Amino acid sequence: MRIKRLLVLIIVAAAMIAAYEGIAISEDETIGGGDIVYSKPVKSVLFSHKSHAAMGLDCNACHDKIFQMEALSAQNKPDFNMKGLYEKKYCGACHVKDGMAFPSDTQCARCHIGTKGFNKAPKDAKK
Amino acid sequence: MIPNRIKTEGLKKEDLKIVPDIERRQFLKMGLLITGVFAGGSILSATSIVNKAFASVREFAEKYPYKPHYSMVVHQDRCIDCELCMTACVKTNNVPTYGYRTKILERDDPKAADRKREFIPVLCNQCNTPPCVLGCPTKATYKNHSNGIVMMESKKCIGCKTCMAACPYNARYFNEEIGAVDKCDFCFSSRLSKGEKLTACAEACPAKVRIFGDLSDTASDVYNTVHNLEKTVWVLRAEAGAKPNVFYTKG
Numbered sequence: 451m452r453i454k455r456l457l458v459l460i461i462v463a464a465a466m467i468a469a470y471e472g473i474a475i476s477e478d479e480t481i482g483g484g485d486i487v488y489s490k491p492v493k494s495v496l497f498s499h500k501s502h503a504a505m506g507l508d509c510n511a512c513h514d515k516i517f518q519m520e521a522l523s524a525q526n527k528p529d530f531n532m533k534g535l536y537e538k539k540y541c542g543a544c545h546v547k548d549g550m551a552f553p554s555d556t557q558c559a560r561c562h563i564g565t566k567g568f569n570k571a572p573k574d575a576k577k
Numbered sequence: 578m579i580p581n582r583i584k585t586e587g588l589k590k591e592d593l594k595i596v597p598d599i600e601r602r603q604f605l606k607m608g609l610l611i612t613g614v615f616a617g618g619s620i621l622s623a624t625s626i627v628n629k630a631f632a633s634v635r636e637f638a639e640k641y642p643y644k645p646h647y648s649m650v651v652h653q654d655r656c657i658d659c660e661l662c663m664t665a666c667v668k669t670n671n672v673p674t675y676g677y678r679t680k681i682l683e684r685d686d687p688k689a690a691d692r693k694r695e696f697i698p699v700l701c702n703q704c705n706t707p708p709c710v711l712g713c714p715t716k717a718t719y720k721n722h723s724n725g726i727v728m729m730e731s732k733k734c735i736g737c738k739t740c741m742a743a744c745p746y747n748a749r750y751f752n753e754e755i756g757a758v759d760k761c762d763f764c765f766s767s768r769l770s771k772g773e774k775l776t777a778c779a780e781a782c783p784a785k786v787r788i789f790g791d792l793s794d795t796a797s798d799v800y801n802t803v804h805n806l807e808k809t810v811w812v813l814r815a816e817a818g819a820k821p822n823v824f825y826t827k828g
Contacts, residue, residue: 492659492783552691558784559694564658566683567694 482509483521487568487576490525494568494576495561497541516543522576588615596621606806643725645791647703647763647822649776650802650810654827655784656681656696665781669767676750678761679778698786700778701748701761702813702821703727709740709749717757725822726765731757745817763789792822802826 482499502512513519517540524530524540535542535554541561544550552560568576591614604611604623613622658681666678679700686693707727710718717733718740720726734757741749741758752759763769764776779789790797803810803824812821 492657492661557692558655558657559696560692562657562659563694564681564683564696565660566658566681 485571485575486521487563487571488522488525488530489568489576491531492562493565494563494571496563496567496571496575497561512543516540588620591615641793642705643721643723644793645724646793647724647726647769648790648792648799648803648824649700649763649779649822650788650799650824650826651698652784652786652788652827653695653697653825654692655786656698657784658683658696659783661781661783662698662778662787665777666761669764669777672759673752673754676752676759678748678759697825698778699746699748699813700823701727701744701763702746702819702823703761703763705820705822706818708743708745708817708819712739712743714739718760721765724765724769726763727760728762728765729758729760731755731759734758745814745819746821799824 482503484499486497486499488495488497517524527534529537529539532554534540535545538546538549542549542554545552545554547553563571593611593614596611596614601611604621609623609625611621611623614620615622660681663677663679663681666672670678672678679698682697682699684695684697686695703726705725707718707720710720710727713719714737715733715735717730717735719728719730721728736751736756736758738751738758741751749758749760751757764773764778768775768777776787776789779787788798788802790799792799792803794800802808808826808828810824810826812824814821
């Protein structure tokens with residue numbers, strides 16, 4: 451009985467810590483690499499570290515199995531395109547039908563910010 | 578699978594008029610004609626008129642006055658503003674930096690649940706009743722009688738810019754180099770007249786946003802999209818009454 455109670459206590463404590471960390475991450479604007487604006491193969495795609503971390507994803511979720519730590523390194527790969535995403539590469543690891551996030555072939559302009567978005571983006575977000 | 582039919586034999590048939598027009602139209606769009614109304618409108622009987630409804634579009638095609646009747650369907654939500662269309666257009670038609678024949682408009686909707694950004698490609702709508710042609714005092718701009726494209730004959734242009742003011746789509750600019758107003762001609766001079774089948778922008782688009790073709794050809798993609806009753810298709814600034822030939826849709 452006592453063990454059971456202890457276990458419940460541990461779980462509750464762990465959940466509270468996780469929740470607290472989640473809040474801390476969403477409030478920190480400079481989490482991870484900030485905003486990343488890809489300009490290849492088309493201009494342009496915005497990736498926000500902040501909004502992804504706010505959903506509770508930690509660094510290990512993507513780094514560095516799906517994305518290398520170096521910003522924008524993915525866009526130099528030949529398969530960094532929509533076809534690659536549909537094959538569950540890069541963003542497609544989660545953004546795929548029946549995946550964790552909305553599929554890559556929907557809501558195009560949610561990530562694609564276009565040439566206008568590229569021109570408006572701060573310099574440190576792009577190359 | 579045919580869903581279970583509700584038996585209507587014992588019920589009293591009521592006046593068809595109690596079904597609102599809008600509801601009747603919704604059924605027609607699905608290819609169903611309401612034939613009976615029962616129980617105060619909560620039960621409807623309907624019959625399929627798909628063949629009849631869809632056969633009539635052939636007559637509709639005969640209304641297109643040009644052959645080929647060039648047209649473009651823009652799948653608006655596919656546009657990502659990569660502007661490869663604009664780059665291709667500038668290169669193909671020697672468009673100067675201060676003007677444009679096509680461009681991408683941007684609209685933000687902060688209240689949208691998911692995608693808050695929208696890009697809208699715009700170009701000359703090659704209207705059937707073009708206000709620019711009506712306004713031109715020298716007939717420098719005219720409607721091509723075989724394919725419906727609104728053309729420019731630069732040497733007749735006196736640069737009065739009446740056409741620019743008349744255009745509901747802001748699709749014209751004054752080209753300093755040629756000393757005349759310039760506009761999109763669906764790449765007629767640069768490509769179509771030389772045997773190409775697509776405009777430069779449609780060919781350059783990586784997301785199949787711009788579908789170009791002959792609206793009088795019942796086998797063409799433009800015809801089949803515009804006549805797909807299940808799809809919402811609209812034009813820009815319909816209230817201008819210019820009968821544009823550039824159509825917009827989503828999906």
